[in-house]
Amino acid sequence: MKKILGYILTPLFYLVFGSFLGIFHIVQIIALKVFGKKAHKKSVDVLNFFLLYSLTILGTRIKVKFKFTPPNDRPIIFAANHQSMFDIPGIIWFLRKYYPKFVSKIELGKGIPSISYNLRNSGAALINRKDSKQALTEIAKLGKLVAQHNYSVVIFPEGTRSKNGQMKNFAVGGLNILLKKAPNALIVPVAIKNNWRIHRFGKFPLSAGESVSWTVLKGIESQGRNIEEIVLEAEQAVRAELA
Template sequence: MSKLFGYILSPIFYIFFGLFLCIFHPIQWLCYKLSGYKAHKVSVDVLNFFLTYCQLFLFNSISFKNTYNLPTDRPIIFAANHQSMYDIPSLIWFLRKYSAKFISKIELAKGIPSISINLRLGGGANINRKDNKQAISEIIKLGRRMKENNWSTVIFPEGTRAKDGQVKTFQFGGIATILKVVPNALVVPVAIENSWKIVRFGMFPLTTGNALKWTVLSSIEPEGKTANEITLEAENAIRKVLGQELEENKVSGTA
């Protein structure tokens, strides 16, 4: 039934989603040119509010839970599992207070209304996955901007989307690189649920009636821990929420 309704509602969703991207493309450019970074950020935040709640056209519910009083005067590394492209607008909107930046593929910085201009002007890191030296250099630059501005960043340590919702093993490289530049950054896991279901049949039809959830989990202080230990702790915290905990002997072997 969800697939059937998807055939009817997906075109409506795409029309509005694409319309907001096109409308906010010149708005972003004007905000940046006339008033600089802060105005540009506001335009990006408002855009991602609309992109997030476009899910209502698919009768997908949106739930964001954060019961922690996270600092705004200290950089934060939000480490999340990754299920679909629809994870990102909601993270930008709900984490707007923390000026969360993203590490993105450099290919996305051209040709996509609103998204590409934000990647070029927003202060994140656009990396070439085929050029390890360039990728590390860009992440280091992001770390410096985090340190200078008390910005935060969102990292998907799986490295790719989990198309079936099953959490992949987290890689510690990105967190390790940023912590070398910003050793006082707080690491905060974020568990994402059910966004993979939206695209279970690909780009069309999108599915309907999904309960989309983003849950901020207990923070991890990096002091006295290796990047590998921090990453594993974040992974296990997310797995616990999703009911995908590793067997004890497997956890011990990974650590």
């Protein structure tokens, strides 16, 4: 039934989703060029609200749970599992007051209306997975930015999306660099659940009637601790929530 409904509803969803990307690409340019970075940030927040809740066209049920409320007076590193492209609109909207910046693959920095423009102009670290030196340099720059302004950064330590919901191990590298540049940052795990199910049949049709959620978990202090221990604790916290 979910697949049958998907055939009916997916074209409408893609039409609406694509329209928001196109409209807000223009809105972002005007906001940034005319009104500045704060207006641009607000336009991105509103865009991601519409991108996220456009999923309701598919009958998707969306939930967010804060089992921990992160402080906003220090740098935050949100470490999340990664299941779908729909992970990101939820993070941007639900965590908008923390000014989240992303570690993203460089390919997303061009060619996608709204998304590429935002990544290029929001301070994101656009990394080349085939060039470790470039990737580490970009992550270090982002770490400095986060430390200077008490922003937050979002990183997916698995490195790539899980297409079947089975988590991969969290890698140490990116988190290690961020903590070196922002040593007082708090690590906050985020568990993303069932987003992969939207793509269970591929890009077409999308699955209808799924229930997805974002859960913000208890923060992990990093100072004076071994990086491997910190990353493992974050990974285990996410695994436990998903289970």
